Amino acid sequence: MSAMTCDEARKRILELPAGEAPEDLASHLEQCADCARAYESQRALDGLLRAVGTPPVEADLWPAIRSQLRPRRLTWPWVLAPVAGVAAGIGLALLFASPTVAPTSGPAPLAAVAMAAPAEHGADDLDEDAQIIAWHARAAAGTGLFDPSSMAITLISLTQGGSELN
Amino acid sequence: MSDRDALEEDLVSRARKGDADAFRQLYDRHVGGVYALIRASLRDRDMVDDVVQMAFVRAWDRLGKLRDDAAFRVWIRQLARRIMVDEIRKRRVREADSLEENEEIGNVAVDPAPAPGDALGRSETAARVRDAVAGLPAHQREVVTLHHLDGIEVKAVAEVLDVPLGTVLSRLARARATLQRKLGGMMNEGMEG
Ligand SMILES: [Zn+2]
Numbered sequence: 001m002s003a004m005t006c007d008e009a010r011k012r013i014l015e016l017p018a019g020e021a022p023e024d025l026a027s028h029l030e031q032c033a034d035c036a037r038a039y040e041s042q043r044a045l046d047g048l049l050r051a052v053g054t055p056p057v058e059a060d061l062w063p064a065i066r067s068q069l070r071p072r073r074l075t076w077p078w079v080l081a082p083v084a085g086v087a088a089g090i091g092l093a094l095l096f097a098s099p100t101v102a103p104t105s106g107p108a109p110l111a112a113v114a115m116a117a118p119a120e121h122g123a124d125d126l127d128e129d130a131q132i133i134a135w136h137a138r139a140a141a142g143t144g145l146f147d148p149s150s151m152a153i154t155l156i157s158l159t160q161g162g163s164e165l166n
Numbered sequence: 167m168s169d170r171d172a173l174e175e176d177l178v179s180r181a182r183k184g185d186a187d188a189f190r191q192l193y194d195r196h197v198g199g200v201y202a203l204i205r206a207s208l209r210d211r212d213m214v215d216d217v218v219q220m221a222f223v224r225a226w227d228r229l230g231k232l233r234d235d236a237a238f239r240v241w242i243r244q245l246a247r248r249i250m251v252d253e254i255r256k257r258r259v260r261e262a263d264s265l266e267e268n269e270e271i272g273n274v275a276v277d278p279a280p281a282p283g284d285a286l287g288r289s290e291t292a293a294r295v296r297d298a299v300a301g302l303p304a305h306q307r308e309v310v311t312l313h314h315l316d317g318i319e320v321k322a323v324a325e326v327l328d329v330p331l332g333t334v335l336s337r338l339a340r341a342r343a344t345l346q347r348k349l350g351g352m353m354n355e356g357m358e359g
Contacts, residue, residue, distance in 0.1 A: 014339035017320040018313060045345055048352075049314035052295045054202035059211075061219050062193055068223045072184030 004028045009035045018046040175235040182229045192238065193222055199239075199316040200246045203326070206307040207250060217253055221246035240322045243312070247326055291352065298348040306341035309334055 004012070009028045013035070016022055022029070022039070029036045174195070180188035197218065204217050225242050232241055299310050312318045312326060313334075320338070324331045 011339065014342050015335040017335075017338075041346060041350065042342060045342065045349060046314060048291075048295060048349070049299075049310065049345075050317060052292045052315065054198045054311065054315045055205075055296060057197050057201045057218075059215055061197065061215060061222075062190065065193065065219050065222045066186065066190070068219070069186055069189070069226050 006032060006035055010038060013039050013042055016042070018050065171236055174238060178229065178232065178235040178238050181226070182232075189222075189226060192242075196239065196242050197222075199312075199318075200243055202311050202315060203243055203308065204246055204250050206311045207304050208254075213253065213257070217246060217250045220249050220253075224249065240318065240325055243318070243326045244328075247328075294352060295349060298345055301348070302341050302344060306337050306344070309337040310341045310345070313338060 004025070004027075006028075009025060009032065012022070012025055016025075025035075025039070029039055174192070177188045177192050177195075181192060200221060201214065201218050204214050208214050208217070221242060225238075225245055228245075232238065299307060299315070302310060308327060309323060312323045313320060318326065320334050321331060324334045327334065
């Protein structure tokens with residue numbers, strides 16, 4: 001293999017990624033003081049740049065980003081969707097029939113919220129919202145209790161579209 | 167795998183499941199690099215803010231498509247840069263140093279940004295170095311920002327910028343030659359002192 005010329009060595013030095021060991025340059029650098037100096041000088045430049053790093057970000061962009069993060073949807077198998085729809089109906093029926101609902105926070109406002117919920121979502125969201133409602137209904141059925149306040153929180157969160165995140 | 171990488175993968179995995187706190191930590195880790203990259207090409211700070219915000223919001227939406235959790239670092243930069251290119255087209259931005267320009271023309275002074283909390287970051291040295299980088303043509307500024315300031319490996323830089331590795335290396339070479347001329351004196355002082 002023919003020896004590397006100084007021009008080749010300089011080009012190679014300039015293209016060497018920062019922090020990379022120049023194995024193919026080693027023998028030239030041992031014999032050529034000028035190229036060795038150029039190499040050291042570049043190492044110093046690389047070190048200086050890395051130490052300086054990226055400038056700070058003055059603006060706090062997080063609040064704006066945070067407000068645009070859509071909540072992750074429940075990922076139920078699609079096959080459950082029709083079942084969930086039926087369960088949602090039962091859940092709402094139970095809600096209206098529930099004796100534990102206080103008159104002041106009675107079924108009418110909750111129902112209004114429930115009706116309002118889908119309007120703010122797309123068609124896809126509708127099924128998923130129904131699933132979330134159904135989940136509460138089934139959880140209530142499983143424990144023998146029905147918790148309208150938990151239901152209300154879910155319904156309200158659906159209209160706001162963000163309660164799953166904090 | 168380093169602890170840092172392991173933590174990052176864990177954050178990505180949690181964010182994918184909907185954990186906004188984990189995503190906030192990913193934001194904290196990467197916003198500096200993403201911001202610097204976009205700032206290397208755009209002068210309009212409002213537009214820089216917009217692009218960076220869009221990048222993180224889109225990353226949240228598409229996290230399910232990221233196959234390799236360890237790749238977030240490169241992926242978020244790539245996403246941001248693609249959004250920037252789209253936004254430039256959409257808004258028909260005519261920046262003196264936008265990507266369409268001959269890269270030898272782009273020589274626009276970027277305000278030297280005030281520096282971070284660490285000693286060197288705040289120093290006059292840092293300000294001079296950032297001035298020198300800001301004076302490079304846009305394409306070279308991007309490469310130097312990604313590789314040198316942000317510590318992204320050259321192959322990943324090529325991915326972020328959608329150019330061949332050889333292009334990255336030749337931009338790097340030209341940028342270094344210029345920076346050596348501008349900052350050589352400073353480094354000699356440093357080495358002698
Ligand atoms: Zn030589």
